[in-house]
Amino acid sequence: MAEIKGKCGTDCNKCSFREKFNCGGCLAQQGKIFWGECDIYKCATNKGCQHCGQCHELPCENLLEFIRNGHNPDRLTNLNRWKNEQT
Ligand code: SF4
Ligand code: SF4
Incomplete structure (x- = not known):
């Protein structure tokens, strides 16, 4: 399944909350989520x-704190990979 790149490094297609809370994903929700x-x-x-x-x-420190407090530890790995891609 193709990645949906959330701005914080979340792949919204892999997020278990998406179905649970009927969330359209980062960009579709324009940052207004459950x-x-x-x-x-x-x-x-x-x-x-398009993303961090x-x-x-x-x-940045805000992002690191956000990742520390979140459920998805892959965010920083994803962002470091995405930063070398065109989109
Ligand atoms: S809305 Fe915020 S927490 Fe959710 S994927 Fe987008 S940037 Fe990340
Ligand atoms: S300052 Fe931090 S939270 Fe804001 S876009 Fe840059 S990395 Fe993301």
């Missing part, structure tokens, strides 16, 4: 980045 408005989505969007992998500050 737990509220996502600051990482807002920050990356304001910087004109395109940001020269990667990995």
Whole structure:
């Protein structure tokens, strides 16, 4: 299944919450998801980045804290891979 690149490094296609909360994924939801408005989505969007992998500050302290507190430890690995891709 093709990846859906969430701005924080989540592959929305692999996220177990997507079905559970009927979530369309990061871009479809525009950062407004079941737990509220996502600051990482807002920050990356304001910087004109499709995801944090395109940001020269990667990995900023906010993102690292977000990843530490989250359910998906693959985010940073994904972002480091995505930053070398065109999209
Ligand atoms: S946590 Fe935020 S940036 Fe990450 S996939 Fe969800 S809405 Fe997108
Ligand atoms: S790496 Fe940090 S500063 Fe850069 S877009 Fe992501 S959250 Fe914002």
